[in-house]
Amino acid sequence: MxxxxxxxxxxxxxxxxxxxxxxxxxxxxxxxxxRYLLYLSFFIHLVWTMMFFRVPKRTVNRGENHILASADGxxxxxxxxxxxxxxxxxxxxxxxxxSPFNVHVNWYPFDGKVIYTKYHPGKYLIAKHxxxxxxxxxxxxxxxxKPGSAVLVRQIAGIMARRIISYARVGDKAExxxxxxxIRFGSRVDFFLPVDAKVNVKMGQQVRAQKTIIAYFK
Numbered sequence: 001m002x003x004x005x006x007x008x009x010x011x012x013x014x015x016x017x018x019x020x021x022x023x024x025x026x027x028x029x030x031x032x033x034x035r036y037l038l039y040l041s042f043f044i045h046l047v048w049t050m051m052f053f054r055v056p057k058r059t060v061n062r063g064e065n066h067i068l069a070s071a072d073g074x075x076x077x078x079x080x081x082x083x084x085x086x087x088x089x090x091x092x093x094x095x096x097x098x099s100p101f102n103v104h105v106n107w108y109p110f111d112g113k114v115i116y117t118k119y120h121p122g123k124y125l126i127a128k129h130x131x132x133x134x135x136x137x138x139x140x141x142x143x144x145x146k147p148g149s150a151v152l153v154r155q156i157a158g159i160m161a162r163r164i165i166s167y168a169r170v171g172d173k174a175e176x177x178x179x180x181x182x183i184r185f186g187s188r189v190d191f192f193l194p195v196d197a198k199v200n201v202k203m204g205q206q207v208r209a210q211k212t213i214i215a216y217f218k
Contacts, residue, residue: 003053006165006182014049018042052184055105058210060177067197067215068109068176069207070153071189073098075214078203083192086116086142086152091192092199094214096207098187106155106181106189107209108143110217114172115150116142119164139164139181143174149217152192155183177210194218 003011022042029035061068077095082088098104119139137157144150155164166181174180183189193199196218201207207214 002055002057003050006053006184011046011050011053014046018046052100052104053182054103055179056103058177058208060210061213062176063213065217066110066176066213067151067191067193067217068107069096069209069212069214070106070109070180070191071096071098071104071207071209072102073188073207075201075203075205075207076188077190078199078201080195081192083152085118085140087150087192090195091152092195092197092215094191094193094199094201096189096191096214098183098189103209104183104187105179105209106153106183107177107179108174109151109153109176109191109214110143110145110174111176112143112145112150112174114141114168114170114174115144116140116152117166117168117170119166137164139166141166141168141180145217149194151194152190154190154192155181156188156190157183191215 022039025035025038073096075094076097077093079093080090081093083091117140121137139155141153142150143153155166157164163184164181168180191214193215198216198218200213200215
């Protein structure tokens, strides 16, 4: 397991700030027990920050018709909806909520080609909120396996998230299980699947990116 490159600067700044706070406590905090409790909280905060940016080493559950989870987390939505942004037709929406303790790196769900990307500024509603898919800061990526078999993957910022990072560009080759971005501090990922896709997860299920098959192409 390693730390994501987006986390180096944040971890360094966090360390410097905590060291300065620790020095201040050493000079001005007269209560030893409270001081050591604060030191412990600083250490826990630093470890959590570093763990947030962890990148696990996993074997990709590759398959020709597999649509793999792009994120770790809990399945919070499975329903047929009208997708307004790109397809403008009926789609099966599957949403995965990432808590602050989940891995937040995102990976491509299948092999294909990136045919659309768009970033949308927005609000920071709780990511489990049904309207977060339309009103929160978000980034949409459409990956096409072949004509008629495309999926929109939407990265959505949550109440704690303040930055969506996507490396996907139109024309890029999407390779199943390869990273395309990361979302900082609590968020969710929506998948808008073809209506004939066979969903392979259920509400409340915990899924793992690169491993769990959320659906199969027909």
